[in-house]
Amino acid sequence: MNQQAKRIALVEMGGSHDECLYAQIRYLKAEGHFVSLICNSSLKSNVDYFDGLDEIRFIELRPGLKQWIDLWIIRKILIRGKFDCIIFNTAQGNVLKNLLLLPKPKNAERFGVLHNLRKLQNSHSQKVITRNLKAYFV
DSSP, rough: SSOOOOOOEEESSSSSGGHHHHHHHHHHTTTTOEEEEEEEEOOOHHHOOOOSEEEEEEEOOEEEEEEEHHEEEEEHHHHHHOOSSSEEESOHHHHHHHHHHHHOOTOOEEEEOOEEEEEEOOOOOHHHHHHHHHHEOO
16 A cells, blocks of 8 residues: 555547446555546446545537637646646647646646657657656556
């Protein structure tokens, strides 16, 4: 058991890669951490059965300008949750890049799971994301 339990937000804004979430939740909970899952509402039926979560929030990410409102809501959840650590389960794409362009929660370490290593080679969005993360899990 971890001597210093942390508040951890596990974030999945896309509509996929939910197969990676449960193992992360089980590992983090086994270490004694508080785990909050923040995910796209399209994944609700896939993650409803996850046990052990301390908190779960579903967010609808709408297209166009309304997406900025949704990203602002996610940002507010991350700030108000006073998380020590934020893990982005899909650390690629314009949606995450846009979230990371907004003012970030202070004192929260940010990590990401990278599902496609080729993104590191020549993606401008990925460069923005990389600058805003402490490290990747691959």
